Amino acid sequence: MGFFTVLLDPGIAIAEAPLSGAPDDLTAEEAISVAQAVPRRRLEFAMGRTCARAAMATLGYARSPLPRGQDRMPMWPDGLIGSITHTDTWAAAAVARREEGFSA
Numbered sequence: 001m002g003f004f005t006v007l008l009d010p011g012i013a014i015a016e017a018p019l020s021g022a023p024d025d026l027t028a029e030e031a032i033s034v035a036q037a038v039p040r041r042r043l044e045f046a047m048g049r050t051c052a053r054a055a056m057a058t059l060g061y062a063r064s065p066l067p068r069g070q071d072r073m074p075m076w077p078d079g080l081i082g083s084i085t086h087t088d089t090w091a092a093a094a095v096a097r098r099e100e101g102f103s104a
Contacts, residue, residue: 009096011096013059013095014055014093015051015053015092016051016090016091016093017047017050017051017090017091018089018090019086019089019090020089023047023049024050026049027065029067030067030068032067034046044091047086048086048091048093049066049074052074052082052084052093052095055094056077058095059080059096059097061077079097080097080098081095081097082096
């Protein structure tokens, strides 16, 4: 059980990972958001998406793109809401179903 898991409502799926190693590949929609970024920023972005997809899978959702919107926030699939964060060494994502009463 991760650190964040014990802090949040059980209806919120959490995934976390160190900012090291190789994250999942980004989709074309996602990669365009960090195409001009330095390698470190690409790692932060990609590992955040990896964590988000892991949290989505916990809720029974298939892998899907999480592009960045004009407000720089992740564009979640219909029915989901979430947040992605990172520090210098760690990435995490929290995802919930909107129907569970969570909102932006």
